[in-house]
Amino acid sequence: MxxxxxxxxxxxxxxxxxxxxxxxxxxxxxxxxxxxxxxxxxxxxxxxxxxxxxxxxxxxxxxxxxxxxxxxxxxxxxxxxxxxxxxxxxxxxxxxxxxxxxxxxxxxxxxxxxxxxxxxxxxxxxxIPPSLILALIDFTSLTAKFSVFLLWYLGFNVYRQDLNVILPTGIIEIGHGCSGVTAIVQLLGLAFIFLVMFPTNRGEKILVPVVAAVLAFTVNAARIVLLAILSAFSNHEAFNYWHGGDGSLIFSVISVLIFGFFCRFLLLRDEPEQQKSGEV
Structure with a gap:
């Protein structure tokens, strides 16, 4: 007692x-x-x-x-x-x-x-600090290249000069803060939590972090595309909102929600297999 x-x-x-x-x-x-x-x-x-x-x-x-x-x-x-x-x-x-x-x-x-x-x-x-990942992989340059590709695919007359995304009427520079590393680390953290807390097979242990990194990188690149377009149209108020205001957080929320739906899909897909193994 x-x-x-x-x-x-x-x-x-x-x-x-x-x-x-x-x-x-x-x-x-x-x-x-x-x-x-x-x-x-x-x-x-x-x-x-x-x-x-x-x-x-x-x-x-x-x-x-x-x-x-x-x-x-x-x-x-x-x-x-x-x-x-x-x-x-x-x-x-x-x-x-x-x-x-x-x-x-x-x-x-x-x-x-x-x-x-x-x-x-x-x-x-x-x-793990985001700066460490940025030192290992040049995400700033990758983001600039991918953003230019997206703008070109959308039909814009665009080209890249180092880290500058240049449109006929506007230009933006991709700094470290816009590289997407912070968003990638955030989603990788969520992926890590998911893998630790829920049972997954070997393939899913590889797939989940890959999807997290690619998703965060892509959503951030979409944000850069939006900023480039706003800069080209000289919409400074909207540019500031999506660059450093609450608008930047909206893109983070979007990536988290999409990743959450993906993880939920994996759990729902694995439920029948777990039930079958339990019955056996």
Whole structure:
């Protein structure tokens, strides 16, 4: 009876610490006004919380003195480091992953960390900055080339000069912010969440991230095409709206919705197969 009481108290303490770390992380991102990263972080925290809730009754909660000390030290380091952040800091990408490790050690020790491998792997995805992908693949140039192709296909007299998309009456330059890398990382994150949370076969594990990347790239290119057309017609107000205002978020929502329908289609398609295997 006494042990059950201790376990319940431990669960409450762990829940409080976890909720505090999540709230701190989200509030810091909100403070620096990073809309894309905020949305991605919230989705990942929701996914992790859902996974923990599904198995909270079966979790092994017992930690050694060393593991508890290490876990508390990690959590304390995250709190101290976070208290000094007043602008964008790469630590904001690392802190969820580190926090998960600290909480895992505090809750279940080193041996029990394997219970949380899904959650730790998910939060590890947030560590990857879009700039790293941009350094590996020149999406800026690819976006410029593909946008020019789309405009040409639509019948516009267009050509490209380096990163400039040039129409007879307007020109736009494709910067890093318009490369689509942020959108690609966002959809790849959703794909990663989907693959971790739902059973998929080997082919789907390859197909889902490929569809996510291609979809995000294509939707962003469509946005560039729209911006080029608006620039050609000298519609500066509409250009500013679709470039940096709420209009840019609309394209993100469109890509997320399309990808959501795709994932839903996969789940519905796999249901009959799972039912047949269950009957057998």
């Amino acid at each position: 006494h042990r059950l009481k201790l376990v319940k108290e431990l669960r409450i303490w762990l829940l409080g610490i976890a909720a505090g770390l999540m709230a701190l992380h989200i509030s810091l991102i909100w403070h620096i006004e990073s809309t894309d990263f905020l949305g991605t972080s919230v989705l990942f925290w929701i996914a992790v919380s859902s996974l923990i809730w599904k198995k909270h009754q079966t979790l092994y909660l017992e930690s050694s003195v060393f593991s508890s000390f290490l876990g508390i030290s990690i959590v304390a380091w995250v709190l101290l480091k976070s208290a000094r952040i007043d602008s964008y800091d790469p630590f904001l990408r690392l802190s969820p992953f580190v926090s998960a490790l600290g909480l895992g050690l505090l809750a279940s020790g080193i041996k029990g960390l394997k219970q949380y491998w899904q959650e730790i792997v998910l939060l590890g995805f947030l560590v």
